[in-house]
Amino acid sequence: xxxxxxxxxxxxxxxxxxxxxxxxxxxxxxxxxxxxxxxxxxxxxxxxxxxxxxxxxxxxxxxxxxxxxxxxxxxxxxxxxxxxxxxxxxxxxxxxxxxxxxxxxxxxxxxxxxxxxxxxxxxxxxxxxxxxxxxxxxxxxxxxxxxxxxxxxxxxxxxxxxxxxxxxxxxxxxxxxxxxxxxxxxxxxxxxxxxxxxxxxxxxx
Amino acid sequence: xxxxxxxxxxxxxxxxxxxxxxxxxxxxxxxxxxxxxxxxxxxxxxxxxxxxxxxxxxxxxxxxxxxxxxxxxxxxxxxxxxxxxxxxxxxxxxxxxxxxxxxxxxxxxxxxxxxxxxxxxxxxxxxxxxxxxxxxxxxxxxxxxxxxxxxxxxxxxxxxxxxxxxxxxxxxxxxxxxxxxxxxxxxxxxxxxxxxxxxxxxxxxxxxxxxxxxxxxxxxxxxxxxxxxxxxxxxxxxxxxxxxxxxxxxxxxxxxxxxxxxxxxxxxxxxxxxxxxxxxxxxxxxxxxxxxxxxxxxxxxxxxxxxxxxxxxxxxxxxxxxxxxxxxxxxxxxxxxxxxxxxxxxxxxxxxxxxxxxxxxxxxxxxxxxxxxxxxxxxxxxxxxxxxxxxxxxxxxxxxxxxxxxxxxxxxxxxxxxxxxxxxxx
Numbered sequence: 001x002x003x004x005x006x007x008x009x010x011x012x013x014x015x016x017x018x019x020x021x022x023x024x025x026x027x028x029x030x031x032x033x034x035x036x037x038x039x040x041x042x043x044x045x046x047x048x049x050x051x052x053x054x055x056x057x058x059x060x061x062x063x064x065x066x067x068x069x070x071x072x073x074x075x076x077x078x079x080x081x082x083x084x085x086x087x088x089x090x091x092x093x094x095x096x097x098x099x100x101x102x103x104x105x106x107x108x109x110x111x112x113x114x115x116x117x118x119x120x121x122x123x124x125x126x127x128x129x130x131x132x133x134x135x136x137x138x139x140x141x142x143x144x145x146x147x148x149x150x151x152x153x154x155x156x157x158x159x160x161x162x163x164x165x166x167x168x169x170x171x172x173x174x175x176x177x178x179x180x181x182x183x184x185x186x187x188x189x190x191x192x193x194x195x196x197x198x199x200x201x202x203x204x205x
Numbered sequence: 206x207x208x209x210x211x212x213x214x215x216x217x218x219x220x221x222x223x224x225x226x227x228x229x230x231x232x233x234x235x236x237x238x239x240x241x242x243x244x245x246x247x248x249x250x251x252x253x254x255x256x257x258x259x260x261x262x263x264x265x266x267x268x269x270x271x272x273x274x275x276x277x278x279x280x281x282x283x284x285x286x287x288x289x290x291x292x293x294x295x296x297x298x299x300x301x302x303x304x305x306x307x308x309x310x311x312x313x314x315x316x317x318x319x320x321x322x323x324x325x326x327x328x329x330x331x332x333x334x335x336x337x338x339x340x341x342x343x344x345x346x347x348x349x350x351x352x353x354x355x356x357x358x359x360x361x362x363x364x365x366x367x368x369x370x371x372x373x374x375x376x377x378x379x380x381x382x383x384x385x386x387x388x389x390x391x392x393x394x395x396x397x398x399x400x401x402x403x404x405x406x407x408x409x410x411x412x413x414x415x416x417x418x419x420x421x422x423x424x425x426x427x428x429x430x431x432x433x434x435x436x437x438x439x440x441x442x443x444x445x446x447x448x449x450x451x452x453x454x455x456x457x458x459x460x461x462x463x464x465x466x467x468x469x470x471x472x473x474x475x476x477x478x479x480x481x482x483x484x485x486x487x488x489x490x491x492x493x494x495x496x497x498x499x500x501x502x503x504x505x506x507x508x509x510x511x512x513x514x515x516x517x518x519x520x521x522x523x524x525x526x527x528x529x530x531x532x533x534x535x536x537x538x539x540x541x542x543x544x545x546x547x548x549x550x551x552x553x554x555x556x557x558x559x560x561x562x563x564x565x566x567x568x569x570x571x572x573x574x575x576x577x578x579x580x581x582x583x584x585x586x587x588x589x590x591x592x593x594x595x596x597x598x599x600x601x602x603x604x605x606x607x608x609x610x611x612x613x614x615x616x617x618x619x620x621x622x623x624x625x626x627x628x629x630x631x
Contacts, residue, residue: 149220185251
């Protein structure tokens with residue numbers, strides 16, 4: 001497949017926009033998913049994934065093929081997302097000061113919102129949302145590496161290339177990211193079970 | 206191995222990213238250690254939970270929206286190119302005409318040529334451009350923006366003498382011819398003396414208070430070859446006032462001053478050189494090399510900035526530094542930096558900025574003189590001058606003066622400092 005990418009890139013560099021559209025078709029799903037997992041919502045994911053493609057389109061003439069096209073593309077999209085998250089971190093700090101935004105009240109509200117939906121759908125949605133929430137709670141660096149490995153299923157070497165870090169750093173960072181995820185999941189699971197029990201009790205009553 | 210060491214290996218172990226020795230160590234350890242076994246199982250669960258996350262579907266309009274943005278982007282790129290080309294042409298044409306006072310004659314020649322040679326390009330738009338002026342010397346290549354070089358050369362140079370005479374008769378604009386001739390002369394790199402002479406003559410006339418003074422082409426050889434300039438035999442031609450405007454009132458001064466100043470500057474010319482170097486190096490420790498380069502730069506009294514590699518330059522473990530140091534330290538610092546690793550590519554460049562410097566400083570002097578002259582005229586009785594026009598000119602001139610100052614200061618900065626761009630690779 002990289003061979004076809006290479007050909008397409010060369011045609012893009014000659015000014016063929018259709019070749020770029022072809023590359024978009026090949027990678028949009030993946031790029032979109034990276035952005036979605038990084039930002040946690042469809043609206044931002046759509047904007048940022050498109051921004052990444054536009055960036056790549058604008059600078060494709062200078063792409064020298066030192067890395068695979070996909071590596072470069074993932075590098076651009078993670079950078080775009082990371083920049084956006086950095087911008088936002090300021091707002092998050094502000095919103096943390098707001099009262100009544102403790103984790104408990106957040107959780108209670110979510111359970112109440114879905115009370116009318118069939119149990120199975122609720123369960124699925126809750127678990128997806130819950131996992132995404134887990135990802136959202138990680139620092140951007142951990143978030144990126146978890147997405148690369150667990151969701152994109154990239155090799156350590158590819159991750160090292162995309163993020164511009166050494167293999168050793170990939171190993172240790174991924175290890176720490178997983179540990180942090182594990183601790184959160186264990187903690188949250190307790191809370192989640194508790195609230196499940198509570199809401200189940202409420203539905204029965 | 207301690208539990209901690211084993212736990213650090215668990216994650217790579219699950220991914221199959223450990224050596225066979227490490228693998229054996231992990232497997233042996235978890236058989237015996239319950240805590241690490243538990244940790245391994247927890248991690249396995251985390252991984253499987255995360256992998257259970259399915260791909261989110263792409264929004265239906267994702268591709269179509271992106272498609273539109275791409276088209277728009279390409280269009281913008283296309284427009285940019287066209288604009289750049291257009292700006293280039295406009296700029297050349299504009300600079301040509303904007304060169305105040307001195308260019309008027311040339312402009313008149315062009316106008317005549319436009320009228321008589323029936324060049325399809327109109328004149329409108331030409332009068333509205335105000336780009337920073339340059340002296341006549343730099344105008345020659347500009348001509349092709351409006352007429353083909355050949356047209357103009359023919360009109361003002363040797364073989365085209367007849368044509369010029371004809372133009373002169375038709376347009377009654379000998380001034381245009383003489384100024385045009387001056388340009389042409391420079392084209393063929395004739396002695397500046399001759400021009401000086403010419404200019405002096407014009408200056409005389411100008412200081413006599415005449416609106417413009419002109420010489421016919423027939424008298425030219427005498428003027429150029431002889432040491433005396435006959436006052437008699439000069440043909441005065443009326444200059445179309447609406448074209449020349451107030452500019453012609455001080456044209457002569459510009460001429461004589463411009464040339465004198467040029468010769469003056471040329472006599473005490475010093476090479477003004479901007480030094481730049483680009484290095485690409487491999488180092489064993491990126492961070493350490495970076496720190497050392499930072500300290501070299503600071504020790505030399507300069508500064509070092511980390512610049513981000515552009516998106517396309519990305520290929521892993523690299524960094525790029527931009528160093529700005531006083532030019533005396535250039536060679537020393539370059540040597541120091543080179544000693545940090547193996548140099549893959551070096552590129553050393555000296556750009557001579559003397560000409561730019563001269564041009565800008567002469568221009569500044571010219572403008573100052575012009576300013577004085579206009580102020581003088583404005584302060585006078587004003588019987589036969591158009592005050593409003595002069596004031597306009599004065600404003601434009603002040604703007605241009607500011608631009609010239611800016612150019613000079615940016616040039617001097619470029620000359621006083623040297624830059625080294627270093628790309629490090631581990």
